[in-house]
Each structure stands twice: as C-alpha cells, then as structure tokens.
Amino acid sequence: MVSNYVDEIKELNAPNVHIKDKERVNKLIHDIVSDGHPNLQVVSDFDRTITRQHENGKSHLSSFAMFSRCPSVPKEYVETEKRLTGKYFPIEINPGITHDEKRQLMEEWWSETENAMKGLCVTQCEIEETASSLGPSLRDGTVELFKDLHSADVPILVFSAGLGDSVRAVLKHFNVYLANVKIISNFLKYNDRGVIQGFDGATIHVLNKNEYALQGTQYYDLVQNRSNVILMGDSLGDSGMADGVSHAHAILKIGFLYDHVKENLPLFMEAFDIVLEDDQSMAVIRAILKYLL
Numbered sequence: 001m002v003s004n005y006v007d008e009i010k011e012l013n014a015p016n017v018h019i020k021d022k023e024r025v026n027k028l029i030h031d032i033v034s035d036g037h038p039n040l041q042v043v044s045d046f047d048r049t050i051t052r053q054h055e056n057g058k059s060h061l062s063s064f065a066m067f068s069r070c071p072s073v074p075k076e077y078v079e080t081e082k083r084l085t086g087k088y089f090p091i092e093i094n095p096g097i098t099h100d101e102k103r104q105l106m107e108e109w110w111s112e113t114e115n116a117m118k119g120l121c122v123t124q125c126e127i128e129e130t131a132s133s134l135g136p137s138l139r140d141g142t143v144e145l146f147k148d149l150h151s152a153d154v155p156i157l158v159f160s161a162g163l164g165d166s167v168r169a170v171l172k173h174f175n176v177y178l179a180n181v182k183i184i185s186n187f188l189k190y191n192d193r194g195v196i197q198g199f200d201g202a203t204i205h206v207l208n209k210n211e212y213a214l215q216g217t218q219y220y221d222l223v224q225n226r227s228n229v230i231l232m233g234d235s236l237g238d239s240g241m242a243d244g245v246s247h248a249h250a251i252l253k254i255g256f257l258y259d260h261v262k263e264n265l266p267l268f269m270e271a272f273d274i275v276l277e278d279d280q281s282m283a284v285i286r287a288i289l290k291y292l293l
C-alpha cells in the first residue's frame, strides 16, 4: 500500500511543483485513492486552466475574447472589450491589490462587459463556428483526462467566470462535452428575436465562485454522494470553487501559476495544495488518477 504518494509520483517531484504541506497532500491523495472513483468528482476552472495559459509565448484567447471574434460582433463591441480587458486584466492578475478592492473592480468589469453585449445578435451557431476556427489549445492531456473520467463515470464540473456559450463550444469542438461534464458559467440570455439581453442568472466573476450556490443546481444533485474533490484553477478565486460542495470530505486543490510568479507563489501556496509553475499540461492530475481509474 502506497503511503508516500508525493515521493512516489514523479510528476510531483519536478522543480516547478510547489507543495506547502506534503503530509497533507499525502493524506488527501490517500483518502481519494482509498475511497475510489465512485466517491470522486472533479471541479475545474476553464479559462487558462482547461485551456493553456500560453503557447509559444503567446497568451491564449479567453472565452469572452473568442466571442468578440465572432463576425457579427460590431466593431464598437470589439473596441470596448479590448479597452476593458486592457484596463482590468492587469488588475485581475496583480497580487498587490486588496481582495475587496479587486472584487469591486472585477464586478465593474463583468457588468460593463454584460452591458456592452446587450442588443447584439450573435447566434450559438456562430459562437461554435468561431470557437472551432479559433479554438485555443487545451492543456496537454486534457482530452485523455476527460475521456478517462467519462469511462469511470466521474462527474466534471467546469466552473467558469468566462462566457459559458464559448466554453461549451470549445469543449464540443474537442469532443469532450461528454455526458459526465456539466458547465456552470455566464450563459447568454436571448429574447425571442435572438437579441442578447445579458447573462442568464447571477453573474459569476473570478472572485465570487466560492459564494455561488451549487446547491439546487443539476450538478449538485449529481454529486450528492461524492465526497472527494480534485479542484483545478489558475486564479486565487478558483480555490473556493468547491466551497458549495457542503458534504465534501477530501478536497485536493491544484493551482496553475503563470503570472507574477515571485509575488503570487506564497499566495497560491496558501490557497492550493499543489502549485504548478508554468505547467501547460494535465500530467499531475492524470498521474494521481492512475491510482484509482
């Protein structure tokens, strides 16, 4: 029986892997392995977690950015989206801004984005075609990971503060929008003439995922009896994505760190059990799952 997973799993011994408490990680992996896949669920962020943070040094398009590439999107929206992203993205990844101040600024970003989308006529078909033509690269091993989890009937919640319509389109493009995958995100609301009215339901941004009430959702009913979670995210706010899984027993949190590494590393090591510095793959979660799939 393996007792020291951290030492045994070679992917956890690479120089870009940072673990604050190895004993804790060993215990979490032990509980997840011994309880088996019937007790497991995976909760993952989308933008820059399922998609890569960068490829050949170029950062990747977010799900919102993909929407702005749709042919029907007017120049005014494209310019607004570019201006807002140029203003707010540096704030999002800036470790020197307090949580409360950043939260207010993120709420502003999402609200201004939603207002700019109102009145546009962009069909789901166009969003899917654009995602297919632009499709950002997924982390290496993502398709295999999703297929392995599907074969073992392990639910995956893709919990995104991005644009759910683009998230779904990308997963469909890579044929990983499988029966075990659920998406909770900002989906577009249309009127009966196909005109965008805004987001459907409460807005999810990068700093309120921990408050999003998973209870009462179709996903929550699906995972009632699954007490163990492997959580993956690229933003500090992602570490709270499983807070809504009230019955959770072992929650193993994997954080993908890329921006402002020196300043962010201590914060990420507090928020995540395993921090992967500039790792554009799913190698670590797949190495852990080898023990139970």
Ligand SMILES: Nc1nc2c(ncn2[C@@H]2O[C@H](COP(=O)(O)O)[C@@H](O)[C@H]2O)c(=O)[nH]1
Pocket (backbone or CB within 6 Å): 045, 046, 047, 048, 062, 063, 064, 065, 081, 084, 085, 089, 092, 109, 110, 113, 159, 160, 161, 162, 163, 206, 235
């Ligand atoms: N290019 C744009 N990116 C945006 C915009 N609003 C938010 N965002 C990015 O989305 C992610 C959230 O998605 P998640 O799946 O990671 O939760 C966030 O990190 C922002 O950088 C926008 O208007 N344009």
Ligand SMILES: [Mg+2]
Pocket (backbone or CB within 6 Å): 045, 046, 047, 048, 049, 233, 234, 235
């Ligand atoms: Mg993200």
